[in-house]
Amino acid sequence: MTEWIDGQALAQWRRMAQQQAQDQGLDPKELDWLLQHCTGLDRLALHLETFTTQTAIPANHNLDALKALWQRRLQNRYPVQYLLGKAPWRQFWLRVSPAVLIPRPETELLIDIVQEQLERPENQALARGNWVDLGTGSGAIALSLADLLPQAPLYAVDKSPEALAVAQQNSQDWGLSEQIQFLQGSWWEPLAQLRGQFAGMVSNPPYIPRQEIPQLQPEVARHEPIAALDGGLDGLDCLNQLVDTAPDYLQAGGLWLVELMAGQAPLIQARLEEQGCYHSIQIRRDLAGIERFVLAYRC
Ligand SMILES: C[S@@+](CC[C@H](N)C(=O)[O-])C[C@H]1O[C@@H](n2cnc3c(N)ncnc32)[C@H](O)[C@@H]1O
Incomplete structure (x- = not known):
């Protein structure tokens, strides 16, 4: 089911979540990787924050569900690849569990x-x-x-x-x-x-x-x-x-x-x-x- 996320709210949360990652010594790029897969936004859009003017970004999770996924990453140190269920390897994207x-x-x-x-x-x-x-x-x-x-x-x-x-x-x-x-x-x-x-x-x-x-x-x-x-x-x-x-x-x-x-x-x-x-x-x-x-x- 498609969910819709407000661009301003996403940008605000993304900045806070990036900071949380940095504080824990994790690579904040992991967050963008999660967002790319859950929202379809590309790296450039995330980097330039061009999405902030969009009021309804289509996503496969709502913002609360995204926050919960990210908390699992931070609190349990659950690998982002397991969160997404996939990992890149050579020319493949592979399912992982x-x-x-x-x-x-x-x-x-x-x-x-x-x-x-x-x-x-x-x-x-x-x-x-x-x-x-x-x-x-x-x-x-x-x-x-x-x-x-x-x-x-x-x-x-x-x-x-x-x-x-x-x-x-x-x-x-x-x-x-x-x-x-x-x-x-x-x-x-x-x-x-x-x-x-x-x-x-x-x-x-x-x-x-x-x-x-x-x-x-x-x-x-x-x-x-x-x-x-x-x-x-x-x-x-x-x-x-x-x-x-x-x-x-x-x-x-x-x-x-x-x-x-x-x-x-x-x-x-x-x-x-x-x-x-x-x-x-x-x-x-x-x-x-x-x-x-x-x-x-x-x-
Ligand atoms: C280090 S992982 C490598 C997985 C994959 N080949 C890779 O490179 O990402 C080792 C794999 O060996 C399997 N394994 C461990 N003992 C084994 C055994 N006696 N016979 C066959 N597979 C075994 C594990 O279940 C695991 O999937």
Whole structure:
């Protein structure tokens, strides 16, 4: 149902709400993001306050409901992406709910690494093989892989049925559901029939050391799914499991690629070396210069 908001009243409240955000150390741009989505006003109109002369701005919430949403953001530190039910990621707007991790900008680089690796002449055939996104969450990685690899059968696995439902919905929204099979289970478990047949595995697994989770920003620690964060005592449980199990599933020459956090890359590099089934092991940094990704190839 369309609601109507008075421009003067909106401008007055916006200024006060921006100040509240600043006082709490939050980015006031988040408020405009909320307003853009709820009222359809664009960034320029908000910045120049050209809407103040309008007496009836169409919106999907009335002003009281907008105020209540913003209070939830401020008081509970509820992420604005969950308030809106969507988040931008690469070329997509993805549905998100507290069942899934909000996809992060740094994770976008995983797709650039895949693209770069596929440009190598010896990897041409990989673009037609099976690919898997292990721990798909919102489906962000799987959707981008499907877009990048139109000839590849794609698999997206998550332990959480609620997360898979969100990922599946996202694949339908973007017309990619035919290309991706969504499977519930632990890592490779639902893919037993495809042992040795994967051209690529991409994963952003949980990697936060358990005791560090309460110290994360309240938006993350209080509201994002613990199953998406908790990497065990040292944060390496899932990463180690992926090192140890992938050789059974990757074909010779298949790509192994993960995201991890600062300080973990050399440990995972060492484990890949010890495992003995990988070659061309490399560490890559994110845009902030943090060693964020490790890739390798199955011997
Ligand atoms: C860090 S989140 C990544 C989500 C998404 N791929 C992204 O990059 O935004 C990790 C995901 O792994 C899933 N997960 C955790 N343990 C798992 C397991 N044993 N098997 C499959 N998925 C698992 C979680 O449910 C969560 O969706």
